[in-house]
Amino acid sequence: MRAYDLIRKKRDGFPLSAEELQYLVWGATTGGVADEQLSAFLMAVFFRGMDKTELPAWLNAMLHSGQVLDLSGIPGRKVDKHSTGGVGDKISLPLAPLVAVCGVKVPMVSGRGLGHTGGTLDKLESIPGFTVDLSIARFAELVNRLGVCLIGQTAEIAPADRKLFALRDATATVESIPLIASSILSKKLAEGIDALVLDVKVGRGAFMKSLDDARVLARTMVDLCKSVGRGCVALLTDMDAPLGSAVGNAVEVRESIEILRGGGPPDVRELTLRLGVEMLIAGEAPGVGHDPLLARMRLETALADGGALERFAQLIEAQGGDPRVCDDPQRLPQPKLVREVRVDRSGVLTALDAEQVGLAAVELGAGRARKEDVVDPAAGLLVLKRVGDEVRTGDVLAELHARTESRLDAGEARLRGAATFGEAPLPRKPLVLERIA
Ligand code: URA
Secondary structure, three states: OHHHHHHHHHOOOOOOOHHHHHHHHHHHHHHOOHHHHHHHHHHHHHOOOOOHHHHHHHHHHOOOOOOOOOOOOOOOOOEEEEOOOOOOOHHHHHHHHHHHHHHOEEEEEEEOOEEEEOOOHHHHHOOOOOOOOOOOOHHHHHHHHHEEEEOOOOOOOOOHHHHHHHHHHHOEEEEEEEOHHHHHHHHOOOOOOOOOEEEEEEEEEEEEEHHHHHHHHHHHHHHHHHHHHOOEEEEEEEEOOOOOOOEOOOHHHHHHHHHOOOOOOHHHHHHHHHHHHHHHHHHOOOOOOOOOHHHHHHHHHHOOOOOOHHHHHHHHHHHOOOOOHHHOOHHOOOOOEEEEEOOOOOOOEEEEEEEEEEEEHHHHOOOOOOOOOOOOOOOEEOOOOOOOOEOOOOEEEEEEEEHHHHHHHHHHHHHHHEEEOOOOOOOOOOEEEEOOO
């Protein structure tokens, strides 16, 4: 087989066979196909797409380019959640222990923040001592014992995606629905899960800016996941404004602990519960069956009786962290400098652009402009006004946390650019826009 012929075939709009796709994935994994040929193939897919037989074959090849965990020895169904990335999206932190305490196993392999979006691993690592670098054996042991473990992607999981994603990043071929769907699923399915719940974000702070695009991505991923024999459901959720109040790392852990205590911002609590319901049903949680109301009651009880918080503390301890942060969040990294940003007019906050707020967090030191940047665990911000709130001159819009005055200046400038004020509130969008199963 010659990569040249396969590129030409795809370029001219003909579908490739499973063997041909496998050859290209082999080439990406081993270096057997040159970078320029892989890049040209990716560009051909960008324009030509992949059909309904190509996509599962491509996914299978990507998934099996590395280690696929076998958790079948652990009793119960294993279910994970994946978010396509947002600002203030700390949902995995409260959701994973909450679902685990309700009887569904949650093996979660998460990512780091890049660009304006945050990453679960960076948030967890702001807990003193917490490690996300565990062996696969320890990962499986904790999933079995605690029902939950959160780690980072190992070099052995989907190596073809590592290579192809780097090439896509450099060749303007990231925004291709078949490539996004297969990239995400190759990593998630390698965890050995039975089902996946997707949170596909839509709006200014999301990858997918329009509902139509998000719908196509969700439908593609749900169908693709099912075609390889795993359960899948997607919620399309609003990401025009940040989720909750906290954007950063330690600040988001703190807000997650509030959720696990039964409090916290209503949108974060609601989305945690909505995704939790889907996970309990997909995971056939004991005593829940297929009843969303029973599932929701089970989740609300675990938040109210402290069970979910206790499981989070056990998880932190098992992963080397200081579980006392659950009772005393002051033990989380504290900011060196704090600045309040005040509103300079009266009216209504009509928009708070999530992408700009995410970039403000990066300016403050909470995120990465490049992969190799180091994040400041204590940096970030608390947004104190919600879209739709009335404001008066002098009200505090946000509290910024950083290490230096120059970072505070840069963060403040971004944040001010994110806020739009008007005279009257605009109609509120629902948090969950659609469900795709
Ligand atoms: N996240 C991924 O893991 N892959 C993509 O292609 C896009 C987002």
